[in-house]
Structure formats: C-alpha cells, structure tokens
Amino acid sequence: MNRRWIGVLAAVVAVAGFAPAATAAPAPRAACPEQPGAVRCLTTYTPGAVRAPADGPAGWGADDLASAYGLPATPGPDTVVGISIAYDAPNLEADLAAYRAQYGLPPCTTANGCFRKVNQQGLSAPLPEPSFGWALESTLDVSMVSAACPSCRLLVVEGNTPKFADLAETEDTAVRLGATVVSNSYGAREGGAPLAFASHYQHPGVAVVAASGDSGFTAASYPAVLATTIAVGGTSLARDPSSARGWTESAWLYGGSGCSAYIAKPSWQKDTHCGKRTVADVAAAAEDIAIHYADAGGWLPVNGTSASAPFVAGLIGRSGRVPAPSGWYANASRFTDITTGHNDPAGAGKKCGGDYLCVAGPGYDAPTGVGVPNGLAGF
16 A cells, blocks of 8 residues: 555544544545646545445445436446546455445456556556545546446546646547546636646547536536536435435535636527536536445545546446437436535525526526436436
8 A cells, every 4th residue: 555645544544443422523525635737536535434344335325326316227338438537546446346246236347358447648557656535536436437337348547647638638548448438527627727628528429527526606617617528516315205206316515516717608508697608517416425445444435526427427328329418408308307405505505696506496507407317318
C-alpha cells in the first residue's frame, strides 16, 4: 500500500473503533482534494462508516438499483463503456470482483476479456502512481456501470494527473480503444482553461456522460456543462412500500446544477430562466451507495454524482443505443419525473429564489433534469 495513505486509513480506523460515544458523527469528506488547473473526483465518504467484508455492504447495492429503476432481468449487449479517471487504482479488479460476487453479477476480469485497465496512452504499463481518493472514485465508477449493465465490458483509462490535458487524452484513448460510452465522474468550475479542451468530449457515435457536481446550485461544472455531454444530476433514494414503484426519490441536497456563463443554449433545451446551457439533463441515485474498497477496509457507503453518472452510462451501454444529448428531452415522458427536494444546502431554495434552477418540480428542473430512468424506455 502507498505509504501516504497510512494517515488517512489510520484516521478511518480510529474513528471506527475508538471514538467516544459522545463524539459527534464525522462529516463526509471529499475523496479528492481540489488542485489548481485540474478537476477533482466527485465522491464523498464518511470516515468510520467502513464495514468489514464479513459484515456485508451498507448502502444501496446493485439489486436495490435494479429494483428502483425497473431494470430488465435479461442481460444486455457487451458494449464497451470507458471510464476516464486520474491515477491508478491498484486493487480495482479485486474490488470489482467482490462487488459483483456480492450481487450475483457475472465475473468481469482481465482473463475473460471483460475488464481492461490502461494508461492514458492506451498501454497496460506503466500505470500512473496510485491515489487513495481517485482509486475510491474508480471503484465507484466500475461498480455503478456493473450495476446498470452486468454484460458491458469495462475499459478504465488512467490519466497521469487530474490536469485538464491528461484527462482529455484519456477521453480520446477510451474512444480509440472501442468505447461507445465514456463516463466522467469528475468536474471543475467552468472557465477558459478547461473549456480549451472541450473538443475532446465530442466524438460522433459516442455517448459522453459527466457528473453534474457535488456542491449544490453553483457555477456550472466542466465537462458536464458542455453541450456535447449528457450531464447527470443526483437524487436521494428511499424505499416507499405504499407506492406502486416501491421507491421514492427527491433531489439530492448536494447534487450539482447551474447555468453556464459560456456555453450557448442548445436548441433542445427550452427552459427560460437560463440564457445559456443548463445543467443537468437527467439524474439517478447519488447518496448512500455501497461499494467494496479494500484499501479502506471493506464495504463503504459513498455519495456523489460520481455514482449517478456511471450508472447512467451503464444504462446507455445496456440499451445498445447511443443517444444524442437532445434525446433526453424528446423522451422526457419516458423518465420518472422528480418533483421534490432542492440542492441549496444553505437556504432550502433561497439561493435561486425558489426557482427550478435549484428546486425540483414538475417537468424539467436543473437538479434532476427530465427525471430518473424508468427501465430502458428513455434510452
């Protein structure tokens, strides 16, 4: 294990085993720190929430998500879904194996051709240096694609750093190596520096999916803000035995939404209170998601649109079709509309004046887009 992770893991163990009963529960922390001129992964976790492998997962697993979103029982095609990510996750294949075994999903390994991990040039070696937080993100990504599409093949392309240029290259490499869907679970505030790499997120015949952000209603997040990407917001999922669906959802408090300051309004977006591109397009569960992460000690519940984006990417792969961003709006009636909740942590909607830009309501709203998946009907 990389020595610089020891302090992080020691803190997790300390909180898990030795904190006094009166100590307040630790707050979720960002898995990846912000760096100038770079994106950060959009995942948070709570130190001390880890469960030993023998105790099983905590949080929503693949079976819960399949039930909540009405996924078909029959397997889908073997679509190649690319994961654009920074740094190396040394135990990624083993963590994926534990996750898939837990939920009865077929093995996805290097040996059977389902799993492939390469560097940003597309080579199996040398791989970048490891990072605890980014490896946590990688683990979430492959787990969510697996939950959505057990038959899809996984192509993980690891950038040397989270700098804009390195991740732009991972995007191109994923497409060059056969991915027809590429998931991006990272983001940075939109601006001139990241937007200089916008062309790398536009590939004919390829669905590019991006997380909308984890800071609530704020400046739009790159690359989700690009008109060529499918921006995925987040929801909070809960069981609801009283409903026909058996589940209910609301806008996740921290899910990203925003109005671009740079990107022109796409012709297929008709909302009226943002003169430029509005984020997000669709949404899925982003809170309390179970993954297996051995470097933290076992099963760990995590949060983030880093979960919803790869889940939607997996559903696209499972559908066998590559929708244009405009397709989400044409098929809005085939999604489940989310009409409650907001993503203004400080003010319950005051930040946007109670507007649809930060408050969920009937029809399109920025936190949850046109809604959440209802099987594969909208794809």
